[in-house]
Amino acid sequence: MILVKLGGSVITDKSRLRTFRAASCRRLAEELGGVDDLVVVHGAGSFGHIEAKKHALHKGLKSNDQLRHVASVQRDVRELNVRVLETLIDSGVRAVSIPPAASATFSHGVVKTFHPAPFRSVLDLGLTPVTFGDVVPDESMGFSICSGDLMMEALAREFKPRLVVFCADVDGVFDRDPKRSRNAKLLTGLDRGALRVLKRSSPTKADVTGSIYGKLERMLAISEYCEKCMIVNGNVPGRLEKALAGKKVVSTVVFPG
Numbered sequence: 001m002i003l004v005k006l007g008g009s010v011i012t013d014k015s016r017l018r019t020f021r022a023a024s025c026r027r028l029a030e031e032l033g034g035v036d037d038l039v040v041v042h043g044a045g046s047f048g049h050i051e052a053k054k055h056a057l058h059k060g061l062k063s064n065d066q067l068r069h070v071a072s073v074q075r076d077v078r079e080l081n082v083r084v085l086e087t088l089i090d091s092g093v094r095a096v097s098i099p100p101a102a103s104a105t106f107s108h109g110v111v112k113t114f115h116p117a118p119f120r121s122v123l124d125l126g127l128t129p130v131t132f133g134d135v136v137p138d139e140s141m142g143f144s145i146c147s148g149d150l151m152m153e154a155l156a157r158e159f160k161p162r163l164v165v166f167c168a169d170v171d172g173v174f175d176r177d178p179k180r181s182r183n184a185k186l187l188t189g190l191d192r193g194a195l196r197v198l199k200r201s202s203p204t205k206a207d208v209t210g211s212i213y214g215k216l217e218r219m220l221a222i223s224e225y226c227e228k229c230m231i232v233n234g235n236v237p238g239r240l241e242k243a244l245a246g247k248k249v250v251s252t253v254v255f256p257g
Helices: 022-032 049-054 066-090 117-124 148-159 192-197 212-223 239-244
Strands: 002-006 038-042 095-097 104-107 110-114 128-132 134-138 142-146 163-168 228-233 252-254
Touching (some): 002 022, 022 239, 104 134, 110 148, 117 128, 128 148, 212 228, 228 239
Antiparallel strands (some): 228 252
16 A cells, blocks of 8 residues: 655645645646555645634634634635545546544544544545544544644554655755755655754744654654655655656655664
């Protein structure tokens, strides 16, 4: 099985509320068009993070006023999911949506139990399951944010995929922020030792799923369940397609240990 994450920063403009990058998503969908035994996860991007951050939904239930925002963010994320589904289907991917809460329960902002049956039944039919970052019921917090990366880890642990690919808006992991430093160097490989020497970064203003450092910790955990885990630039045409074909591409490969 191949597990692919379409980052919210690639398929949406994360600085503009509910802004879908249709051309980028279409190109990525076309690059996925010939892949069998595939599971897709996509981020919420500007359809989720901006409003979730504004109303502190990542902190759980603090006031009843938040509940209407839980509903509106779920609606917005479903809108994005439908757009992604339409784009995938138009590109020949037989995509079927499985919301996170349909296969998992949550507590303290993490997955408590994961039930793979919805994904297995869809895969067995020759269809492609698509799940996403979402606001979900949470046993301890009332509700919490389930990031796409949380679902990636749950899926990787259960299905032990041959290949995991994260499509980001950069070429991979750098020794410093490439958006701020011209001298940033791409790390072609990353393990826990390399992560320890990286400077921790703060979450962006509109991101409610943690810092880049935290995301890399999750990728390291995911790398223990698959044959290969890599980060590629989803904004570069053809890079995802080549990675899926096993060709050498500019990327960071994440190693366990």
